[in-house]
Amino acid sequence: MKNKFRKWTPYFLLTPALLYYLFFWIRPVFNAFIGSMTDFDGSFSLRFFIEVFKEPMFSAAFRNSVLFALISVLLQFSIAFMMALLLNKKFKGVNLLLFIALIPMAVPPAAVAILWKTGFSTFGWLNNILITLHIIKTPILWMTAQGFNALLFLILIDTWTVLPSVMIILLAGLQNLNKEYEEAGLIFGATKWQVTKDIIMPILKPTIITAVILRMIAAIQVWMISVMMFGYGRVPFLVERIAYYTDVVPMLDESYKMSLTYSVIVTVIVMVSVVLYLQVSKKSKKEVEI
Amino acid sequence: MNQKSLIAKTVFYLFIATMIIAILVPFFLFLSTSVYSEYEVYEFPRKFIPRTSFDLKIDWVDDKYDFSVFSREMDDYELLIQTDNLDKLRRFLKRNLSVQKTNEEINRDFSVSKNGEPLYLTYKKDLLYNYKTFFSITNKAGKAVANSVIAAGWTILISLSFGSLAGYAIARYKFKGREQLSLILLVVRMFPAVAVAIPMLVYLLKMNFDNTMIGLAIVYSVGNIALTAWITSSIFSGINVELEEASYVFGATKLQTFTKITLPLAVPGLIACSMYAFLAAWNDSITALILSNNNPTLSLVIYKAIGSSSAIQLSAAGAVILIMPALVFTFIIKNYINQMWGEVKL
Numbered sequence: 001m002k003n004k005f006r007k008w009t010p011y012f013l014l015t016p017a018l019l020y021y022l023f024f025w026i027r028p029v030f031n032a033f034i035g036s037m038t039d040f041d042g043s044f045s046l047r048f049f050i051e052v053f054k055e056p057m058f059s060a061a062f063r064n065s066v067l068f069a070l071i072s073v074l075l076q077f078s079i080a081f082m083m084a085l086l087l088n089k090k091f092k093g094v095n096l097l098l099f100i101a102l103i104p105m106a107v108p109p110a111a112v113a114i115l116w117k118t119g120f121s122t123f124g125w126l127n128n129i130l131i132t133l134h135i136i137k138t139p140i141l142w143m144t145a146q147g148f149n150a151l152l153f154l155i156l157i158d159t160w161t162v163l164p165s166v167m168i169i170l171l172a173g174l175q176n177l178n179k180e181y182e183e184a185g186l187i188f189g190a191t192k193w194q195v196t197k198d199i200i201m202p203i204l205k206p207t208i209i210t211a212v213i214l215r216m217i218a219a220i221q222v223w224m225i226s227v228m229m230f231g232y233g234r235v236p237f238l239v240e241r242i243a244y245y246t247d248v249v250p251m252l253d254e255s256y257k258m259s260l261t262y263s264v265i266v267t268v269i270v271m272v273s274v275v276l277y278l279q280v281s282k283k284s285k286k287e288v289e290i
Numbered sequence: 291m292n293q294k295s296l297i298a299k300t301v302f303y304l305f306i307a308t309m310i311i312a313i314l315v316p317f318f319l320f321l322s323t324s325v326y327s328e329y330e331v332y333e334f335p336r337k338f339i340p341r342t343s344f345d346l347k348i349d350w351v352d353d354k355y356d357f358s359v360f361s362r363e364m365d366d367y368e369l370l371i372q373t374d375n376l377d378k379l380r381r382f383l384k385r386n387l388s389v390q391k392t393n394e395e396i397n398r399d400f401s402v403s404k405n406g407e408p409l410y411l412t413y414k415k416d417l418l419y420n421y422k423t424f425f426s427i428t429n430k431a432g433k434a435v436a437n438s439v440i441a442a443g444w445t446i447l448i449s450l451s452f453g454s455l456a457g458y459a460i461a462r463y464k465f466k467g468r469e470q471l472s473l474i475l476l477v478v479r480m481f482p483a484v485a486v487a488i489p490m491l492v493y494l495l496k497m498n499f500d501n502t503m504i505g506l507a508i509v510y511s512v513g514n515i516a517l518t519a520w521i522t523s524s525i526f527s528g529i530n531v532e533l534e535e536a537s538y539v540f541g542a543t544k545l546q547t548f549t550k551i552t553l554p555l556a557v558p559g560l561i562a563c564s565m566y567a568f569l570a571a572w573n574d575s576i577t578a579l580i581l582s583n584n585n586p587t588l589s590l591v592i593y594k595a596i597g598s599s600s601a602i603q604l605s606a607a608g609a610v611i612l613i614m615p616a617l618v619f620t621f622i623i624k625n626y627i628n629q630m631w632g633e634v635k636l
Contacts, residue, residue, distance in 0.1 A: 010463035014471070017456040017515055020448075025478060025512050028489035035489065086305060097306060099621070100313055106620035107317075108573040110592045111609035115316060117596065118323040118606050123334045125319035131335040139334070160312070168624075217480050224575060228596050239576065242484050246580050259580075260488050267485040274480050278473075 029267070036261040040253060048261040061236040064151055065269075068237065069219035072155045077212055079159070080166035085196065087167070088174045101164040109161075113228030116157050120229070143229070150235045154225055162218070166211050173207030174200070213277035217270050238266050324606035325417045327388035329359065329370075331603055337362055341415055344387050348400050348409040355379065355400055359387070388419035420607035424595075431608065434591040437503055441578075441587055442571035444507030445514060446564045452511070453518025454560065460519065461526035478516040486512050487577040494581060501585040506578060510571045518563045525559035526552070565619040572616055588612055 039045040052058055083101075087094060107115065119126040120142040127139040145153055177200065185195040201208070223240035232244050245259040322340045323331070330341060345360035347367045354374045358367035371382055376393040383389040383396070391399075391413065403409035416422075425431045456475075460468065487509050491500065499505035529552055537547040571587075578590040586594070592608045 006463075007465075010459040010465040013455045013459035013463075017452045017519065020452050020511070020515060021474075021478065024490070024508055025481070025486060028486055028493065029481075031492070032485060032489035083309065086302065091302075097310070098624075100310055102620060102624055103313055103317055103617070106613070106617040108589055108612050108616050110573075110575055110589045111612045111616075114592065114596060114602075114605045114609040115320040118320050118602055119316060121602060123332055124602075125316075125323070125338070128335050128338070160316070164313075214480070217482075221482055221484070224593065228593060239482075239484055242488070243576060243579055246583070256488075256491075263482070263485045263488045266482050270480065270482050270485075271477075274477060 032260055032264055032267075035257070036264040040257075048257045052258060052261045052265070055241075057233065057236045057241060061238050061241050064235055065220055065222070065238045067151060068155060068158075068222055069216050071152075072158050072219050073212055073215045075155065076159050076163055076166050076215060077208075080163055080170055080211075081208075083163070083167045084170035084174055085200075087171055098168075101167065103164075104161050105164040105168075107161065109224045110228070112157065112161050113225045116160075116225075117229060120153075145230075146234070150230055154222070154229065154235060157225055157229075158219070158222065162215065166215060169211040169214075170204070170207060173204045177203055209277060209280055213273060216273055220269055220273070221266065238262060238269075242266070320606060321610065323603055324420055324610045326603045327415060327419070328386045328601070328603070331601075333361065333363060335363065340417075342417065343412050343414045344389065345410070345412050348403040348411070350403045350406070355403070357382070383413070384419075387413070388415045388417075389413045390416050390419070420603050421611070424604050424608045424611070427604070428591060428595055428608070430586060430591055431588070434586050434588040435611070437582075437585060438572055438587040438589065441503040441506045441510065442568040444504055445510040445571040446567040448507055448511040449514035449518045449567045450560060450563060453515040453563070454522045454556075456515070456519040457522025458526050460523040462531075475516040475519055479513055479520070481513065483509065483513070483574070483577050484580070487580045491581060501582045503582070503585075503587075505581050506574075506587070507571065509577050509581065510567070510574065514563075514567045514570055517566055521559055521563050521566075522556065525556050529555045562623045565623045569616060569619055572612075 036048055037044060037046060039047055087097065104112075118124055122139050122141060122143070124142075126142065127136070130136045131139070142153070181199050181203065182195055185199045186192075190198070221239045223237050223243050226235045226237055226240050227243060232240065232248055236244075239262075242259045242262045245255040245262070249255040249258075319338060322338060325340045327341070329344075330336060347356075347358040347360070349356035349358070351372075354372050356369055357371045357373070357379065358369045360366070361368040370386070371379070373379060376396055379396050379400070380391060380393055383391055399411060400409070428434075456471075459465070460471065490505075490509055494500045494502075494505040494508075497505075499508075533551055533555075534547050537551050538544075542550065573589060574587075575589045575593050578587045579593075582590070588608075589612060592605065592612055595605050595608055
């Protein structure tokens with residue numbers, strides 16, 4: 001009797017969470033998919049997908065989101081990996097450095113945008129530094145950046161913000177790493193670079209993949225710094241379009257359907273990344289075990 | 291060899307120095323901006339340390355006060371305004387220099403210059419002027435801080451109660467579907483918030499929960515229940531089962547064991563979970579924009595302030611208020627970051 005009870009205990013404990021997910025995750029998301037594929041009268045129609053794809057802003061938003069994700073992740077990963085390798089050593093003041101490195105991570109996105117706006121505005125501190133150091137004579141109009149330059153701006157700002165968190169994930173991975181592998185490699189005459197490439201990287205692969213995919217998912221959903229720095233439409237992103245249809249266009253049925261359709265597109269892109277992540281991480285796990 | 295290690299050391303410390311400068315300089319200059327007066331914002335090029343006071347020169351010319359401020363850049367007094375209107379002077383001092391004086395004080399101090407000699411005096415700047423003004427001109431700011439805290443509170447409550455039960459089950463029991471459950475939790479954590487928030491709007495409208503903090507918390511909790519389950523499961527599996535068994539041996543019931551043994555040991559982890567939940571609610575703006583546009587959270591108010599006001603120093607003051615709790619909590623939970631991102635077991 002007691003055994004039978006015990007068998008059901010875990011399900012009993014899980015029920016609240018599962019019910020919550022049924023009501024507040026599965027049901028709305030399912031309805032979002034249905035909603036994006038139906039017309040106002042409820043009949044099946046791909047009208048809103050066609051309208052989204054036809055929008056001139058869509059291709060720009062799609063391109064920017066993908067470019068932003070690829071460039072920022074690549075940039076952030078390389079710098080963060082270097083930083084993590086460096087900080088994994090024992091040296092005086094490492095804790096203080098870690099403490100400082102955490103600051104940008106703690107700054108909420110809305111504040112990040114304002115922080116950089118105080119820097120990039122015409123009389124902001126960046127021009128002020130450059131003039132004080134006699135690098136420039138007249139202020140540079142950073143905020144008028146267009147196209148790819150503006151995108152690069154946003155990538156740099158994003159990098160400043162998330163670099164520490166990527167670094168900490170990698171550092172955690174490095175600290176769990178058995179030092180003996182590394183030492184063995186060095187004893188057998190490998191250079192530091194070889195040890196990093198052939199020993200540390202493969203063992204760290206699951207951590208690296210985790211860090212990279214998580215960053216990618218966040219990067220695909222970027223919107224706020226773009227709107228706060230440049231306003232709507234200068235550097236459009238997929239989620240920026242959702243914010244646009246919510247914030248600027250009054251909440252009409254039409255704009256609701258548009259934002260719903262955009263959200264479905266974002267979901268599909270993110271979920272494809274997740275599946276990709278699961279596939280690759282399963283593969284890498286097997287490789288490491290061998 | 292020695293020279294080589296010296297170069298390596300130099301490169302190493304240069305790298306660290308660059309990193310520290312790249313993080314701290316923007317942060318410090320942003321903090322300075324939040325205490326700048328309007329006058330300092332347009333002083334250019336300016337000193338990086340904000341002023342704490344202004345050196346003033348008052349001349350009584352043609353029955354008017356010639357009001358000048360010492361400009362550190364020009365190394366001379368700069369004439370800013372000519373008037374005999376005390377109200378005008380008071381407003382000018384307040385708006386442009388963040389100096390708060392009453393008409394009587396101004397009259398008493400300035401009238402000394404009427405004897406023909408230029409009057410030199412120093413007025414203290416109100417360093418918190420931008421912070422006070424942010425709350426008085428953005429009429430929703432005070433309410434917004436309360437909203438953010440309430441939304442965070444609900445998120446903590448929902449995530450902890452639903453998530454820790456699931457986490458306990460995952461840690462302590464072997465059951466069918468355990469692997470699949472971990473997978474589901476992972477997918478939920480990675481799920482874009484907008485994809486839940488937009489369709490949820492329809493339900494919240496039906497339940498009259500639109501523009502409420504409970505409505506927001508319901509959406510924030512979706513990802514946070516999974517995260518809480520994740521963290522608590524690793525905490526509960528780290529708590530020695532033998533301790534619980536010992537408690538049974540001494541005749542304690544299951545509930546007593548849980549509340550007296552297991553729960554106290556799990557408290558630090560549960561606090562960490564609460565802080566994550568807090569940060570998720572506190573930092574978000576897109577969900578608040580979609581679901582609670584008319585009753586904004588602080589993050590949303592700051593997002594909107596940048597569009598409406600040109601006064602960057604006021605937005606900066608608002609942003610500093612937004613940063614403070616986030617900064618404190620991030621530093622407290624930094625030891626759990628490992629658990630949050632690392633060790634993704636499938």
